[in-house]
Amino acid sequence: MKRIASFCVDHTTLMPGLYLSRQDGDVLTWDVRMKQPNRGQYLSPAAAHTLEHLFATYARNSKWSEHVVYVGPMGCLTGFYLLTSGLDKMQVLELVRESFAWMAAYDGPIPGASEKECGNYLMMDPIAARREAGEMLQVLNALGTEHPFTGEY
Numbered sequence: 001m002k003r004i005a006s007f008c009v010d011h012t013t014l015m016p017g018l019y020l021s022r023q024d025g026d027v028l029t030w031d032v033r034m035k036q037p038n039r040g041q042y043l044s045p046a047a048a049h050t051l052e053h054l055f056a057t058y059a060r061n062s063k064w065s066e067h068v069v070y071v072g073p074m075g076c077l078t079g080f081y082l083l084t085s086g087l088d089k090m091q092v093l094e095l096v097r098e099s100f101a102w103m104a105a106y107d108g109p110i111p112g113a114s115e116k117e118c119g120n121y122l123m124m125d126p127i128a129a130r131r132e133a134g135e136m137l138q139v140l141n142a143l144g145t146e147h148p149f150t151g152e153y
């Protein structure tokens with residue numbers, strides 16, 4: 001089998017940032033990389049799950065909602081995938097920044113966290129999720145200077 005494109009990225013040198021990972025026609029795959037790979041610091045499964053519910057909820061309720069194809073956590077627990085269509089990179093940056101600012105301040109019930117709506121609704125950690133979102137917001141606010149913003153793969 002062929003090695004897929006995302007495995008061809010050198011994960012030993014990746015910094016937290018926002019990366020354009022793939023382009024398939026109009027659909028852009030973004031890596032919202034929150035943690036430096038293989039350095040011992042990862043999202044906890046519960047924090048990643050909580051952020052998944054919040055990020056997807058915000059993105060799909062934002063003014064860009066029609067352009068959000070998919071939001072989901074990386075299995076390696078270092079960030080999120082965001083698939084968009086019909087947005088340019090500055091619009092994606094605005095969407096991601098708004099999402100993380102909202103998540104960093106969010107203090108309400110986690111959307112979709114019920115037995116009927118979710119496959120593991122008790123695995124939530126809103127406190128860790130808020131902290132992680134706040135840390136990533138700082139990264140997003142320093143994009144292009146201290147942290148990479150797209151085109152770095």
Ligand SMILES: [Zn+2]
Pocket residue numbers: 049053117118119120121
């Ligand atoms: Zn869930």
